[in-house]
Amino acid sequence: MIRLHAVSHHFGERPVLEGLDLTLSERRIAVVGGNGSGKSTFARLLNGLLVPERGQVLVEGLDTRKDARAIRRKVGFVFQNPDHQIVLPTVEEDLAFGLKNLKLPPADISTRVTAVLRRYGLEDFRHHPAHLLSGGQKQLLALSSVLVMEPRYIVFDEPTTLLDLRNKRRLAQAIHELPQTAIVVSHDLELLRDFDRVLVFDAGRVVVDDVPSVALDAYVRMMA
Amino acid sequence: MSLGLYLHRVSPVHAVPAGAKMLALLAAGTGLLLFPSLPVLSGALVATLGLYALARLRPREVAPVFRLSAFVLVPLFALHALVSGWEPALVAVLRLAVLMLLATLVSLTTRASDMLDALERALRPLARFGLNPARLGLLLSLTLRFIPLLATWLREIQEAQRVRGLDRNPVAVLVPLLVKTLRTADTLADAIDARCFDPEEPS
Amino acid sequence: MKTRDLVHVALFAALMAALGLLPPLALPFIPVPITAQTLGVMLAGSILGARKGFLSLLLFHLLVAAGLPLLAGGNGGLGVYVGPTGGFFVGFLPAAFLIGWLTERAWSRLSVPLAFAINVLGGICVLYAVGIPWLAVVAKLPLAKAAWGSLVFVPGDCVKAALAASAAVTLKRAWPLIQPPRSASPAVPPPSST
Numbered sequence: 001m002i003r004l005h006a007v008s009h010h011f012g013e014r015p016v017l018e019g020l021d022l023t024l025s026e027r028r029i030a031v032v033g034g035n036g037s038g039k040s041t042f043a044r045l046l047n048g049l050l051v052p053e054r055g056q057v058l059v060e061g062l063d064t065r066k067d068a069r070a071i072r073r074k075v076g077f078v079f080q081n082p083d084h085q086i087v088l089p090t091v092e093e094d095l096a097f098g099l100k101n102l103k104l105p106p107a108d109i110s111t112r113v114t115a116v117l118r119r120y121g122l123e124d125f126r127h128h129p130a131h132l133l134s135g136g137q138k139q140l141l142a143l144s145s146v147l148v149m150e151p152r153y154i155v156f157d158e159p160t161t162l163l164d165l166r167n168k169r170r171l172a173q174a175i176h177e178l179p180q181t182a183i184v185v186s187h188d189l190e191l192l193r194d195f196d197r198v199l200v201f202d203a204g205r206v207v208v209d210d211v212p213s214v215a216l217d218a219y220v221r222m223m224a
Numbered sequence: 225m226s227l228g229l230y231l232h233r234v235s236p237v238h239a240v241p242a243g244a245k246m247l248a249l250l251a252a253g254t255g256l257l258l259f260p261s262l263p264v265l266s267g268a269l270v271a272t273l274g275l276y277a278l279a280r281l282r283p284r285e286v287a288p289v290f291r292l293s294a295f296v297l298v299p300l301f302a303l304h305a306l307v308s309g310w311e312p313a314l315v316a317v318l319r320l321a322v323l324m325l326l327a328t329l330v331s332l333t334t335r336a337s338d339m340l341d342a343l344e345r346a347l348r349p350l351a352r353f354g355l356n357p358a359r360l361g362l363l364l365s366l367t368l369r370f371i372p373l374l375a376t377w378l379r380e381i382q383e384a385q386r387v388r389g390l391d392r393n394p395v396a397v398l399v400p401l402l403v404k405t406l407r408t409a410d411t412l413a414d415a416i417d418a419r420c421f422d423p424e425e426p427s
Numbered sequence: 428m429k430t431r432d433l434v435h436v437a438l439f440a441a442l443m444a445a446l447g448l449l450p451p452l453a454l455p456f457i458p459v460p461i462t463a464q465t466l467g468v469m470l471a472g473s474i475l476g477a478r479k480g481f482l483s484l485l486l487f488h489l490l491v492a493a494g495l496p497l498l499a500g501g502n503g504g505l506g507v508y509v510g511p512t513g514g515f516f517v518g519f520l521p522a523a524f525l526i527g528w529l530t531e532r533a534w535s536r537l538s539v540p541l542a543f544a545i546n547v548l549g550g551i552c553v554l555y556a557v558g559i560p561w562l563a564v565v566a567k568l569p570l571a572k573a574a575w576g577s578l579v580f581v582p583g584d585c586v587k588a589a590l591a592a593s594a595a596v597t598l599k600r601a602w603p604l605i606q607p608p609r610s611a612s613p614a615v616p617p618p619s620s621t
């Protein structure tokens with residue numbers, strides 16, 4: 001469970017998030033809102049990439065202000081552009097990067113890497129340079145690199161924006177099958193239809209918080 | 225890492241550790257700078273070519289590497305010959321040629337990764353300068369990962385500016401490239417941190 | 428160093444390599460084509476500052492020394508260091524450092540002419556101060572001759588200094604990265620980025 005208590009944040013003079021009080025316990029939580037409404041800022045709070053100016057973010061009781069390291073083991077993060085999150089030159093090295101940071105023994109690293117490669121059909125690309133993968137494969141690699149660390153929560157910030165229709169579906173399927181709790185920021189409403197809960201952001205506040213059938217319609221009307 | 229000049233062979237030259245080869249190169253370079261006489265240089269040239277043979281490198285394989293150096297050596301020889309006669313010209317050019325041959329031999333017979341390990345050890349004292357040697361590995365890999373990406377961006381931006389008639393204006397290419405690079409740096413740093421990387425830890 | 432600083436160092440080393448892939452530019456009135464790599468040196472110094480700029484060039488050199496063909500024209504390996512132009516490559520390091528150091532000190536009043544002067548000082552004076560004696564020793568040339576021979580590159584390098592200066596000043600507005608040394612300029616909060 002992730003809880004936010006009276007969270008506010010400014011960039012310079014500008015309020016970006018204001019007075020957020022939320023308890024996130026559903027398995028599939030969607031975050032929607034217009035450009036600049038604060039969605040990415042909100043997402044970055046959840047694993048301590050950003051510490052709020054005021055208020056607290058608690059992940060299973062741990063405060064992001066004090067326990068960022070422990071929290072990042074629990075909360076993985078998949079970004080919009082895979083090119084900005086694939087860190088190392090080859091597929092295998094990149095998958096092992098997070099595991100090495102966790103100080104796992106090499107044998108465990110290798111087992112986990114093999115398992116995740118098989119799961120997403122990337123076995124043949126094990127020693128491939130990451131920059132030669134297709135856009136869809138890159139995003140699957142980005143997701144795999146996070147999954148391989150076995151986090152309990154995964155935050156996605158617009159994971160499908162750069163993908164074509166087929167890869168969008170593939171990623172949607174992958175997210176659908178995750179055993180983990182997923183918090184997904186997206187403009188792709190199709191992806192969010194079967195979620196448990198939708199938060200609609202506007203100017204740094206949650207203006208609608210409901211099931212998709214209600215919240216997504218309200219959001220569409222808001223944007224009209 | 226398969227990049228670089230390395231040519232794989234099973235040979236005694238290849239077997240010498242990278243650090244030892246680099247130290248030997250340093251010693252040979254100093255020696256040749258201090259005693260540049262024609263007999264010493266001819267001996268060194270023969271010895272160097274012997275090492276190439278020992279390393280089982282065929283002339284045809286290494287020729288492309290030296291085409292660049294020929295552009296430097298030939299005019300230099302002409303210049304020296306005109307100014308001070310053929311013997312000093314031969315000495316100057318021979319010394320340079322032997323040095324470049326030796327240095328290239330080291331590069332041809334040592335894997336880039338072994339070379340980097342040796343260089344990394346040599347750079348340990350730089351830790352005081354704020355460069356944690358344990359972080360060097362990450363830096364090198366990150367750079368290798370981003371070279372192809374930056375080359376692609378550069379091409380894309382040039383093409384975009386060509387459409388707008390701005391491709392002859394280098395600032396119109398540079399500024400977007402730099403902004404894109406710095407923006408990427410921000411997300412990339414987040415992505416690295418999100419995967420539990422700890423920049424401060426000594427390890 | 429924070430992760431972001433490490434990333435800056437690595438990305439500018441990659442930028443150096445990418446600039447090495449650009450075909451040399453031939454300009455009217457300038458006798459030799461100009462390559463983009465010294466531009467990378469100037470940019471690293473004037474955008475990242477002394478320490479990160481220096482480390483970025485050091486990283487680039489490590490890859491070149493390890494045998495990767497990253498210098499303009501596909502040059503690389505230890506051979507470039509013992510070659511006649513080796514000093515100019517080694518000069519990248521102090522050049523980037525000095526440009527960065529001066530840019531940090533001039534940060535609050537950085538203008539294109541000032542940035543240009545800084546880039547000329549670091550990217551031309553320092554670079555040549557290392558490169559020319561090296562050329563003289565390695566090629567057994569008299570110092571004066573080596574210096575005269577190098578002069579043909581000065582116009583091209585001035586063009587690059589102007590480019591780097593204008594890019595640095597534009598970027599200072601859009602994406603300020605350098606923190607001026609605390610003693611030199613009191614409490615001017617950097618403008619926040621987008």
Ligand SMILES: Nc1ncnc2c1ncn2[C@@H]1O[C@H](COP(=O)(O)OP(=O)(O)OP(=O)(O)O)[C@@H](O)[C@H]1O
Pocket residue numbers: 011012016033034035036037038039040041042619620621
């Ligand atoms: N590092 C930063 N410094 C200054 N301002 C920032 C920073 N990051 C975000 N902002 C500002 O905060 C506001 C919210 O940004 P955020 O990225 O959270 O929006 P978003 O909802 O994710 O938008 P989008 O749909 O475009 O991704 C924007 O006005 C943005 O300009």
Ligand SMILES: [Mg+2]
Pocket residue numbers: 039040041157
């Ligand atoms: Mg966003």
